[in-house]
Amino acid sequence: MKRIGLILIILLIAFSSGCTDNGQxxxxxxxxxxxxxxxxxxxxxxxxxxxxxxxxxxxxxxxxxxxxxxxxxxxxxxxxxxxxxxxxxxxxxxxxxxxxxxxxxxxxEYNEEYLVPVPKSDLENASIVPEIGKQVGTLMGVATIVDITDSNVTLDFNSPxxxxxxxxxxxxxxxxxxxxx
Known part of the structure; x- marks a missing residue:
């Protein structure tokens, strides 16, 4: 009888201490x-x-x-x-x-080939007001505007x-x- 009690105590300690596999x-x-x-x-x-x-x-x-x-x-x-x-x-x-x-x-790595100049008028025709840092969706994916000149907007297709x-x-x-x- 003492042995069964001892086994129960050991099992109780094991369960309460987290020594069992609970799926974790x-x-x-x-x-x-x-x-x-x-x-x-x-x-x-x-x-x-x-x-x-x-x-x-x-x-x-x-x-x-x-x-x-x-x-x-x-x-x-x-x-x-x-x-x-x-x-x-x-x-x-x-x-x-x-x-x-x-x-x-x-x-x-940052890739310079992912910098793509597009005519400023293309964005304006799509009702997009060019602003540095603005993200725009294109057929090629999402790009960030990184440069604006009188005629072109440079889109950066690199991940930030x-x-x-x-x-x-x-x-x-x-x-x-x-x-x-």
Whole structure:
């Protein structure tokens, strides 16, 4: 009888201490649907994006029209930059990790060939008032106006994050395992 009592006490201690597998130990693998909270920063520590409302407010990035919640994606499908997707592999729910990404793992190097001059009249005909820094949608994708002359507007099709080293503080919130069909 003492032995059964001792076993029950050991089991009680194990369960209350978290020494059991409650599903938290599954690791992120390719094909899994993962939700993460993240804070994206430049090398100098400046926050450029986050899923956390408090961090956004503190960094002066808060946008009332945006929903701040964990970002969900399927790992290995190219939905996100490669360094981010590769960085979450083998993480577990609740795990925190800092990912330091070079431009090659993020948005690539800045490419001068992605600067495209277009006639100013083309934008005006599309009812777009050219302004430096304004983003415009085109058939080739979204571009930022970086220069305006009397006759031309230069559109930059590089990502605003191209050529930059990026750091992401990531916390895995949930993992939905890919079905093994």
């Amino acid at each position: 130990s599954k690791m992120v693998e390719k094909g899994d649907n993962v939700s993460v909270d993240y804070v994206g920063k430049f090398d100098n520590g400046t926050v450029f994006d986050t899923s956390l409302i408090d961090v956004a407010k503190e960094a002066g990035l808060y946008d009332a029209n945006r929903t701040y919640e964990p970002m969900s994606f399927v790992v290995g499908t190219g939905q996100l930059i490669s360094g981010f997707e590769n960085g979450v592999l083998n993480m577990t729910v609740g795990e925190e990790k800092t990912l330091k990404l070079s431009p090659d793992e993020a948005y690539g 994050l191209a050529g930059k080293n990026l750091t992401f503080d990531v916390t895995v919130v949930s993992i939905e395992k890919a079905s093994k069909e």
